[in-house]
Amino acid sequence: MKTVFALVDCNNFYVSCERVFDPSLEHRPVVVLSNNDGCVVARSNEAKALGIQMGTPFFKCRDLIRKNSGKVFSSNYSLYADMSQRVMRTLEQFTPDFEIYSIDEAFLEFRAEDLFSLEQLGRRIKNTIRQHTGIPISIGIGQTKTLAKIANKIAKQSASGTFDITDHPDTDILLESIPCNDVWGVGMQYEKLLKLNGILTARNLKYADDAWLRKKMTVMGLRTVWELRGISCIPLEMATLSKKGICSSRSFGKPVETLNELAEALADYTAIAAEKLRKQRSVAPILQVYLSTNRFKPEPQYSAHITYKLPEATAYTPELVRYATACLGKIYRPGYQYKKVSIFFAGIQPQKYLQPNLFPVTRNTFAQKSRFMNAVDSINGRWGSNTAQFAAAGIKKSWRMRRQYTSQHYTTRWSDLPVVKACKTG
């Protein structure tokens, strides 16, 4: 059975989410910043035209944006996650063979013979998403996921916003115009390696030697190249798999020196990661704590990490906070200006396979701990995160990240609902 893949990608997703609720942002340079208002992570086409690159530190382009009457937003993840869900729910209506690839991308698979015109189908999807959610998208169609990705890049440049590479008389001509680092799976390191070996375009890559690729870029690289040749090697992944590692990490709004404040922040992040753990009904047997200063500053640098194997895997926040705090105490050195602390849970396993320790480590039973955590999670689910939180995470939280330009929670908070004003006509 011959199938084709369509890659749907939301255009400038975070910016588009903001624009849905504020039409005055159309035709203006708009950027959305990363956590802590650090770097640019989304740009409108007008901002791209000003030469603002993905990942540019905000302080380097602030003036340029201001001079061009641009608008800046801190990231508003609850808004973007909610809008993403709406897009995905609409996409699902077009095929059961559907993979959510990221917050703003999805792969759809179709049986080629079922379809009259792929290009037409693409346009129908695009119009429906626009009508239902207000988000503009681009669609690329190809015989493999990698080719669909390339088709999507081409679609973004076209007026229609869709492009079907299966329909093209000579793909080699198209691939000739694509630099090899634009191919999905080729990053900076491989780009350098390929360049050294005279491989500059996607077309060069397509005809590179298999044995050499296998040796230099592992099976992953070989898979990518076969996909360029039209042989599908990367299947659709429809099930959402449980995470194998869960991390929570944020840099501070201002440098932090004391162990006390670091421990507060770490407790806060540990509670966030533990909630994710419980959400997928897992427990963690191993935790890692990372600590580091600001590598961009000329001051003395220090970074360290420590791995700790728990006596018994758990998702119980108070226990995890206790272990994490003890780990932090071991790697903390006074006299440094710290920028970031992180927690990482590894070796994650389903809670139902939990191997209890022969010698119980706490007096509370598993059932008691579960009931307590369930109560905390449902309070926060109902009334908003941080409604119930642990005192270890502090009250003042002076280390908290900067978010100076946040928009409203238009779709997830009653008090922030957009208001439609009536106006007289005629």
Add this chain to the structure above:
DNA sequence: TCTGGGGTCCTAGGACCC
């Protein structure tokens, strides 16, 4: 003043086993 956060997969090498 000011530089993000959260994941995946693969490989090489060492420890350990019989």
Add this chain to the structure above:
DNA sequence: TCTGGGGTCCTAGGACCC
């Protein structure tokens, strides 16, 4: 004089993605 072969598991590190 002379010191095997084959396997598994774990970890660190490196590549990639959005």
